[in-house]
Amino acid sequence: MRSGSVKPNQKSTIDKSPVVELANISKSFPGVVANRDISMRIERATIHAIVGENGAGKSTLMKILYGLHQPDSGTISINGVLTQFKSPSEAIAAGIGMVHQHFMLADNLTILENIILGYEPTSYGVLSLSDARKRVKELASSIGVDLDPDLPISELGVGQRQRVEILKVLFRGADILVLDEPTAVLVPQEVDELFVNLRKLVANGTTILFISHKLDEVLSISDEITVIRQGSTVATVAPNAVDRLKLAELMVGSDLPGHGERATKIGKNIQLSVRDLTVIVKNHKNPVQNVSFDIFESEILGIVGVDGNGQFELCEALLGLVDIQGAVEIGGIDASNLNVRERLDQGLAYIPFDRHREGLMLSASLWENALLGHEVSLSRGPMIDFDAAKKSCREIVEQFGVTTPNELVPAFVLSGGNQQKLVVGRNLAKAPKVLVAAHPTRGIDVGAQAAVWEEIRRSRDAGMSVLLVSADLEEVLGLSDRILVMFDGKISAELDPKKATPQILGKYMTGAQ
Amino acid sequence: MRKSLNTLGSSLGAIVLALVICGVLLLVTGKDPFAAYGKILETGLTGEKLLEMLKRATPLIFSAIAVAIGFKMNLFNIGVEGQYLFAALIAAEMGTHVSLPAPLHVLFILVVAMVSGAAWASIAAILKITRGINEVISTIMLNYIALSFIQWIFETFFRDDSDGGLNVKTTEIASSGRMPDLVDNRLNGMFIVALFVAFLYWVIVFRSRFGFKLRASGLNPIAARTAGIPAKRMILFALLLSGAVAGLVAMPSVIGDVYAYGPSSTPTQFGFAGITVALLGRNHPFGIIVAAMLFGFLDSTSAVLQLSEIPSSIVKVIQAIIVLVVVIVNEASSRRYDRKIAERAALALKSLDVSR
Incomplete structure (x- = not known):
């Protein structure tokens, strides 16, 4: 190879x-x-x-x-x-000069000011802009860029801003x-x-x-x-x-993963139905365009795609965090106009892309983390039922094999794999109808990965529908019953995991086919 | 529990350290620190001064809790000052327009004060929710707006002109609307109300479902939102609640002491003092009560210090240094505590592995 x-x-x-x-x-x-x-x-x-x-x-x-x-x-x-x-x-x-994907420019300063920021040329301690202006103009013309150095950044388009970033690192002698x-x-x-x-x-x-x-x-x-x-x-x-x-x-490599056996057949009822879903972002291209799919009982639908092709926004839309056009049905009930809480109550669960950003309160105890999203069922009247909440956390720790001294320690003491098991456990514990699992095993060790896969398979066998979004092609091929490829906000292909290979997926993912 | 003991210990240590630093400052300015501290203790620990301590602590407790409710959600309500002054004027004026039996009349005024405080705070909440305006900016600005607005409505509509314009306050509240004294002319019932509010704060923020959502939104707003906790609604509720408690800050004066609102008789600056007390008390109700009493104690002795030729401003210096030292020491000790917890957990995990 x-x-x-x-x-x-x-x-x-x-x-x-x-x-x-x-x-x-x-x-x-x-x-x-x-x-x-x-x-x-x-x-x-x-x-x-x-x-x-x-x-x-x-x-x-x-x-x-x-x-x-x-x-x-x-x-x-x-x-x-x-x-x-x-x-x-x-x-x-x-x-060495680095031009980052996300620009680091001050909007209200001019091109010239941004370029010299941190490397201001001075004579006798006084800023000498004219020298800098001359040099910036020389640099710009040498690479064929035509920009007025005294324009504020806020008036530039994306392409021009990137040119300024490049000039910035060149100015520093890169x-x-x-x-x-x-x-x-x-x-x-x-x-x-x-x-x-x-x-x-x-x-x-x-x-x-x-x-x-x-x-x-x-x-x-x-x-x-x-x-x-x-x-x-x-x-x-x-x-x-x-x-x-x-x-x-x-x-993408060429190793073929094995397929997991399943104890049950795919059911006949549609548990998650998405019709012509478009995510609207003001003044931007819509990140998800006219996406439709159904997931049946006991079915895992994999979604693959290179990051940034709309998978994240699709998950946010299913959860009810962003403005959408189109329809989402959860368990046969129209959820298009429901808020996050109501959708979760309909039996939706979500394993987020990034457990630290979207999943955990790192400084809070494990039981408080396990409580998040289940406040209502673990309350007595308006008060939190502390005993029940801690007990529920201990059950998750037990069932999902979270390695921890007890449920009172703050979440930051756990390893990434155990944190992820806690997040997965919190979402599977209440037997949801539909699980949206985004990168469920990203950045965790092999043992924890196998444990998470096992739990997802077990819940699927019990009837749960899963939307599996992952960049790990092995994971998608091994778990999914069907695979959709997302490219540029649209579904570009539907594939059978038994026939698909990482190479085929890679072609669709990069738009090569 | 262990964590709060840790906090308590480091706070006490910080106070001692602050006293040492102040002692050095006194020495440098040619005063005897032992004489100054002796004087503070000697006068401060008399029965009369201890009552004054409680009296001075009362508005600080309200103000600090108002600030702490925001802090628990990572919201900085700098506008307690404007909220409580606005509430004081409205409550004092409304209190003269009803006739109710005593307890109900008092309750009515307290409720009006809370509603008015919440109403003023709601402006900042709505600005944040609909336009994304940072509450630090808007509440600071609203303080200035409140001051001018209050002055205008006070002068134009609410000023008591029965005495030929000599009274610089609103009409006095009838005796049914006055908070009874616990100790005649020394301490009024608002102190009990303050303790009760601190208890309610504990129940609501630390024990209730609403409080959990509030704290979760503060600890990780994105995780809270993903778990179905509506971010905007929580911002609104937190700021309304904060404003409602802020509305009580001036009540010890309005219904316990002066029985009216007046630009010079109603105390100011408690909104800002509340931020320091909340910081010192680490947003915990017990901590806030203790911190408010400490500040009340120091305040109560400042007049006596003046008499013995020790500058009374030393009290303000001590307060400021205590807060600075406490913040620094607590930060350091909670980091050490976190590390200790992590190490202990790692050890426990290791022994778990061995036993398998």
């Missing part, structure tokens, strides 16, 4: 010695290995793309390069010199540019403009690291492509040596 390194196209005459060399970089966080033995050579004045699924370890690697994380092992060489970055400022001093998903926020015309600018940059001798999962763009812009999967480099290839399909295959 491993493709050998292929020489980059010889397009320019500038010296192409390796400017960044990463050797055997490994980095793990408690319970998770983010990068494993990554090695990579990036040659001067080239565009080097790094592709991989979400969670593959791309951004951890870039954070290591930018000094935000320190590797557990492995070395970084810049221009042939071994370096260790303890902070981003050291990386910046070494000529000759190695890291672009994190630069095209995620751009419309196609803006992407073309950006690419023109990037090519000029490279012609001037700048090296660009281009992180993306949009394969078309990667193939058209880069000189070399490194594929990362599950924390390791899978291959480094030249764009003319691969096509989109091959790249998708490299990204």
Whole structure:
């Protein structure tokens, strides 16, 4: 499966010695290995793309390069010199500039002021704007950008703001540019403009690291492509040596997971019905467009897609957190106009994308966390029934195998896997009719993952319908009875997990098919 | 329980530390700290001064609880000042327009005060819910608006002109509408009301379902929303409740002492003092009562200090230093406490593993 390194196209005459060399970089966080033995050579004045699924370890690697994380092992060489970055400022001093996916600009300052912010040129302690203005204009024209440096940021469009971000890092002397998903926020015309600018940059001798999962763009812009999967480099290839399909295959891998056995058959009653669901966001593209599906009793419907293709908004819409058009029926009852509480009362349960952000009160005790969402059933009149709440928590701890000394400790003392088991247990304990499970096993160890899968299977066998949203293709293929692929806010395909492979899923997920 | 003992211990330690720092300050200014503290204790611990302590603590308890209700939901109600002054004027005026038997008349005035306080707070709540305006900004602004608005309606409509315009207050409330004294002219029944409100605060915020939703919304608003707790409604209820308690701050004066509202007779600045007391009492009802009494105690001795040529402002300095030290010490000790808990849990987990 491993493709050998292929020489980059010889397009320019500038010296192409390796400017960044990463050797055997490994980095793990408690319970998770983010990068494993990554090695990579990036040659001067080239565009080097790094592709991989979400969670593959791309951004951890870039954070290591930018000094935000320190590797557990492995070395970084810049221009042939071994370096260790303890902070981003050291990386910046070494000529590395990062353009983040989310812009970091002050809206009410001008372009010029934003660019010089933190690096203000002064003469005799007085801000000298005219020098800075001249330099910014030179930089802009050298990459073919035409911007009036005295315009306020608030008057710029997204594409122009990104150009300002690029100018900002160039102003700081960067000759190695890291672009994190630069095209995620751009419309196609803006992407073309950006690419023109990037090519000029490279012609001037700048090296660009281009992180993306949009394969078309990667193939058209880069000189070399490194594929990362599950924390390791899978291959480094030249764009003319691969096509989109091959790249998708490299990204998602080719191991086939086994299918879980089931004790019961899929039922005949529809428990969750979604018709022409569109999520409305003012002044933005609607993140979910005309999505329809049904889930029957004892059925698991998997939804796969690259993050940011509408899955999150779909879950929010099912829960009743956002404005929608279309209809949602839970257990045969029209829930389109119900609020969150009423939908939960109809038998909906939700395992959120991010347990810390949406699931837990970290400083509160386990029993208070288990109580969240079940306040009514665990009350006597208007008062919380403390004994019943603690007992209910102990039952969840027991049944779902949460490892904890007792139910009184705050949630932050538990490991990620045990926190997740608590969140899953809280949602399954009341035997819901419909479970929306978003990344139910993200970032937890293998044992906890198996336990969560087991509980979801058990509840399914008891009749529960599940909408499983996950980026873990193995999980989706192993659990689901049917799979929908979401791309760009729409359902782009319906697949049978028995016939689908990660490669096929990958093609649909990246819009390659 | 262990956590509150931990808090209590670190608070007491912080107070001692604050006294030491103040002692050094006194030394630097050429005063004898032992003489000053001796004087504070000597005068403060007389029966008369202890009653004064309770009297001075009463409005602080109301104000601190009003602030604490907001804090529990991560809402900063800086507008207690405006809410209670507005409530004082409306309640004092309405109290003169009804004739009811004694207990009902008093109750009527208290209810009007709470409703008026809540009404003023509701402006900030509505601004936050509909327009997303930060309550810190809006409540601070509303304080200024309240002051001018109160002055205008007081001068134009409510001022008692029966005495040829010499009275700078509203018409006096009839005797049926006055809160009886617990100790003649020293302490009125509002102190009991304050203790009762502190108890209710504990029941509602720490024991009831509503309180759980409120605290959950404060601990993690996104998780609360995802669990079906309506965020906007909780903001509205929390600010209304906070404003209602704020409405009681001036009642010890309005129905217990002066029997009217007056720009100079109705006490001011309690809204801001309440923030400090809530901070010192860590938003816990028991802590708030103790903190209010400590502040009341220090306030009650300031006049005597003046007489013995110790600047009475030293009391304000002590109060400020106590709050600063307590906040710092509590923060540090609760971090240490969290770490200890995590370590103990890790140990317990290890032994669980071994026993398997």
